[in-house]
Amino acid sequence: DVETLGALHRLLKRDNCRVLTAATPNEAFELLALYRVQVVMCDQRIPAMSGAEFLAKVKEMYPHTMRIILSGPTGVQT
DSSP states (O other): OHHHHHHHHHHHHHTTOOOOOOSSHHHHHHHHHHSOOSEEEEESEETTEEHHHHHHHHHHHOTTSEEEEEOOOOOSOO
16 A cells, blocks of 8 residues: 555654665565565565465565554454
């Protein structure tokens, strides 16, 4: 969601956080390989896999990186 991403970006920049954004999990993994990232935040609904699957892979590769998942109303199954 572009609006939510924009709001989070503005909020975090106020605290002098460097914010990197990716549109896909592959883009995110490229950024993780290039930069020292302290916190990864993602939505539950992302392309190619669920947010939970993505964060599980992040945990395996970068165990000291804090992981946060965002979720809106997605239904009972999720």
